[in-house]
Every structure is written in C-alpha cells, then in structure tokens.
Amino acid sequence: MPFLTADRDAEALAPATAPGENLPYEDLDRWRRPYRPGPWRVGGSALVLLLASYVLFSALIIALAGSLPGAGICFAVAVLMITVAVRLVRVGIWVSPQGLRQLRLTSSTTVAWPDVTTVRTAQQPVRWLGLPRTVQGQALVVDLARGGSLPVVVTDRGGDFLGRPEAFAMAADAVADQVVGYRH
Known part of the structure; x- marks a missing residue:
C-alpha cells in the first residue's frame, strides 16, 4: 500500500534537527506542550467528537420535524461535547517564557x-486514565517556591502515556529541561 510508505519517505527527506534545537519557523513566545498527546487522549476526544456528530445530526432531524426547542437543546449539547473534546486534548503541562501552565x-x-x-517524577498512587480508580505509578510533580506542589496531571497511567513508560520518561525530561532552560 503506497500510503503506508509515504510517511517513511517524508521522514527520510525531512531535515533532522537536534532535540534541543528549535525549528526556524517556531514561535518561542507562545504556549507549547513539550510532548505529544497520547493515543488514549486523542482516541477519547475522537470518540466524543463522533458522539457529538450524532447529536448534531439528531438536532437537524428534530429541527426538520418542527420542534425547534428540542433541536436547540440537542445543538447546545453537541457544542458542549465539542468543547469537552477540545479541552480533553489540551490537558497537560504547557511551557512558555512566561512560566509553566497546567x-x-x-x-x-x-x-x-x-x-x-x-x-x-515521583512513585505514588495515580489515577488510571483519569478515572477515580488509583494504581501505583509515576507522576510528574511540580514543586513550588511557596511550598507544596501543583495537582498532578501528567502520569504514566494517564491518557498520554498509558503503556508507554519510555515516552513518559522522555516527556518528564523534556519538561524538566524546559524549566532549566527558561529559568536560566
């Protein structure tokens, strides 16, 4: 299948950049996540968007049937679902020259x-895929100067790194490198 090899060909032709090297078109003043969202997070958002499309289609059918208040309610529910899906993809740690955003x-x-x-990183009980059930895992902990730490968002059992411990280690190192790079 030619479309499967196209991605590998594009990677081979793309210029290689060092891990700490910035791309020439990259805007360093904006908020950016130093790691990619994981497959569970993207898949969950895609599922919510799929359900939102069904709700939008039902809103259209209800509107064509003549019940505008019911169609409005369905439309509002679909907009809420789309907002949740977008927000779900954005969950995590973001960095910029101004600071760290969780x-x-x-x-x-x-x-x-x-x-x-x-x-x-700390070994502690963490939430499995953001659900109430906790399991033993690693968490990215941000300690603050005024004492305490931020609530844990990034874990090796979350939607970004479930089943990918090496990706969690690389992301934790990338966030720590960003802290060192921006502080000095």
Missing part, C-alpha cells in the same frame, strides 16, 4: 518561572 479538564493554573523550584 491545564486540567475544567481549570488551569499558571505559575511564573521564579515560583517553580523543581520538576521531578
């Missing part, structure tokens, strides 16, 4: 670089 599904926390003391 996005959760319903809220976010931004901390300036002088307020971050360390970023480390």
Whole structure:
C-alpha cells in the first residue's frame, strides 16, 4: 500500500534537527506542550467528537420535524461535547517564557518561572486514565517556591502515556529541561 510508505519517505527527506534545537519557523513566545498527546487522549476526544456528530445530526432531524426547542437543546449539547473534546486534548503541562501552565479538564493554573523550584517524577498512587480508580505509578510533580506542589496531571497511567513508560520518561525530561532552560 503506497500510503503506508509515504510517511517513511517524508521522514527520510525531512531535515533532522537536534532535540534541543528549535525549528526556524517556531514561535518561542507562545504556549507549547513539550510532548505529544497520547493515543488514549486523542482516541477519547475522537470518540466524543463522533458522539457529538450524532447529536448534531439528531438536532437537524428534530429541527426538520418542527420542534425547534428540542433541536436547540440537542445543538447546545453537541457544542458542549465539542468543547469537552477540545479541552480533553489540551490537558497537560504547557511551557512558555512566561512560566509553566497546567491545564486540567475544567481549570488551569499558571505559575511564573521564579515560583517553580523543581520538576521531578515521583512513585505514588495515580489515577488510571483519569478515572477515580488509583494504581501505583509515576507522576510528574511540580514543586513550588511557596511550598507544596501543583495537582498532578501528567502520569504514566494517564491518557498520554498509558503503556508507554519510555515516552513518559522522555516527556518528564523534556519538561524538566524546559524549566532549566527558561529559568536560566
């Protein structure tokens, strides 16, 4: 199948950049995630978007049947589902020259670089795929200068790194490198 080899050919032709090297077109002043969203997170968002498309289609059918209030409710539910799907993909740690931002599904926390003391991994009970069930795993912990730490968002049992421990280690190192790079 030719489309399977096209991706490998593009990678072979693409210029290689060092891990710490920035691309010439990259905007370093904007918020960016130093790791990619994982397959569980993207798959969950895709499933929510699929369900939202069904709800939008039902809103269309209800509107054509003549019940505009019911169609409006379905449309509002679909917009809410799309918002949740987009927010679900964005959950994680983001960095910029201003500081470190931790996005959760319903809220976010931004901390300036002088307020971050360390970023480390810790072995502790973590939530499995964000569900209430906890299992033993590793978490990315952000310690603050005023004491305490940010709530844990990035774990090796979360939607980004479930079943990919080496990807979690690389992401934790990338976030820690960003902290060191921006603080100095």
